[in-house]
Amino acid sequence: MGPLIPQEIITGQWDFVIALLIGGAFGFILEASGFSSSRNIAGVFYGYNFVVLRVFFTAMIVAMVGLLYFSYFGWIDLDLVFVLPTYLNSMLFGGFLMGLGFVIGGFCPGTSYTAVAIGKIDGIVFATGFLIGVFLFAEGFPFYEDFYTANDLGNITIGEMFGISNEWIAFLFVVVAIVAFYVTWLIEKRVRKNMTEYKFE
Amino acid sequence: MNKNYLFLAILMILLAAGLLLVPERQNYQQIKPEKLMWDITQTSRFVTVDQVAQMIIEGDPTLELIDIRPAKDFEAFSLTNAINIPLDSLMKPDYQDYFGIEDMNVVFYGNSDIKADQAWVISKRMGYNSIYVMQGGLNCWIRKIIQPVEPEESASQEEFDLYQFRKGACAFFTGTKVEAPDAGKTGIKVVKRKKGTAVAGGC
Amino acid sequence: MDTKIVKKQQPKYINPYFGGILLGLLLLAAFFIAGRGLSASGAVKLLVVTVVDKVAPAHAEGNAYYSKFIPADGSSPLYNWLIFGAIGTFFGGMLSGAIFGRLKKLRVEHSPKISARTRLIAAGAGGILFGIGSQFGRGCSSGAALSGTASLSFGGLIVMALMFGIGYVFAWFFRKLWI
Secondary structure: OEOOOOOOOOOHHHHHHHHHHHHHHHHHHHHHHOOOOHHHHHHHHHOOOOHHHHHHHHHHHHHHHHHHHHHHHOOEOHHHOOOOOEEHHHHHHHHHHHHHHHHHHOOOHHHHHHHHHOOEHHHHHHHHHHHHHHHHHHHHHHHHHHHHOOOEEEOOEHHHHHOOOHHHHHHHHHHHHHHHHHHHHHHHHHHHHHOOOOOOO | OOHHHHHHHHHHHHHHHHHHHOOOOOOOOOOOHHHHHHHHHOHHHEEOHHHHHHHHHHOOOOEEEEEOOOHHHHHHOOOOOOEEOOHHHOOOHHHHHHOOOOOOEEEEEOOOHHHHHHHHHHHHHOOOOOEEEEOOHHHHHHHHHHOOOOOOOOOOHHHHHHHHHHHHHHHHHHHHHHHOOOOOOOOOOOOOOOOOOOOOOOO | OOOOOOOOOOOOOOOHHHHHHHHHHHHHHHHHHHOOOOOOHHHHHHHHHHHHHHHOHHHHHHOHHHHHHOOOOOOOOOOOHHHHHHHHHHHHHHHHHHHOOOOOOOEOOOOOOOOHHHHHHHHHHHHHHHHHHHHHOOOOHHHHHHHHHHOOEHHHHHHHHHHHHHHHHHHHHHHHHHO
């Protein structure tokens, strides 16, 4: 049955309308959860606001378990779903830079769009910086083109990488998530008690 | 701790655990035994060596010849543009991309019919269609195309026409062979089925 | 949740777990409908490609990275799922801001312990780092980490683990920015 667009069940004309709608829902959920505030986001690194972890992790396990169930029921053909290819070296480096950018800038691209939408100048600056960063990367691309494509493991799934079935991986994620929710709840209570001058935006 | 959260957490864990307990997905869409029985008895699953010769000469792009003999025999002699998949490796994942390509007709051949028939049954079981067997295999090929027998005087016009065709085909194949030991690639490339005709995806 | 906060108008946010479930279902829907997850960084990349192509087409063609995203048939690189998704994200955020009363005048949000200027410099620097990193990582937090890991990609897992891991490692050095 699914995915619908790659199998032409929904024609290409609707493609972009759907993109708009999905993006719209994405932006709405992000902003409504508090991701338009960089201080909320950065809170995950300091323990005073774990909204990032809660939303992120919940979304991930819901989608993961959901995908596997859909596949089991035959509602979706996982071979046609885009699985991010793995370029080991490049991704390790990219993750490193993004981690730094995350903790310094307090945004990620998607959340910065919502911040811009509600009038946050630091969101605008972040988005501009992001644009510049992409430009810089592209200009310097010839220098590290080999590094960029090094170690191409293809569209490998986590289960294939570790030799465990993907269902177990999903289960593991859920367990880790639940534990993380509980632990961070405790941490957040403690940290907030000590931060008397913390105020919301 | 809010009771609701506890409930949700347990629900989530149960759902995930449920994933572990459900049986493995089937990878192949298995053909029904009745259908297989029907398909086996159809003579249309055979193609004659003449038909194959015709398709090669015309450069028919839908023809996908698969040689199921061992690699050594394939290297010694094979038909134009044939791919070699030894029978015992037929189910290997690497070779699956050669099947299920839209509009392509797969024709198995071996020295005789036996192995090719086995390949046919196996691929039908794996759910592929447009699978054929070259009747008589290479033995028949040699006998009819390469060394065609002139029909007797009293034979019908059709048989004479067939003989003419075979002689022409013989010249085509053996002639080409002399010039280019590469079994004369007529430029038809067999394309492997693309994994996921799907999305480009990504950011 | 009772915490000692300065009594101010508390902004209304939805329950994060609820938001997470919604987001997960949205992601699932995206996979089901379009076979791909959510992504935000791709739109900016395409924007950069379009601009460079307009301003210096020869350079764009010559560069191995730009040329990948310039469609062969001459249509604009902006005619792409990612762009519309990003536009949608922007307006979705705006809608939510309007509903929850966060659509206010232009402002810089920063910790009371630093100046607005510091915050802006940090935002800019963070943005540049993230921009470069997202290209190496083949996606950003929503594209690679969230959608990637949800589709069980190993690469997605790596990006997510590193992004948060490195964030935690360096958090102490940048604590002045936030707390």
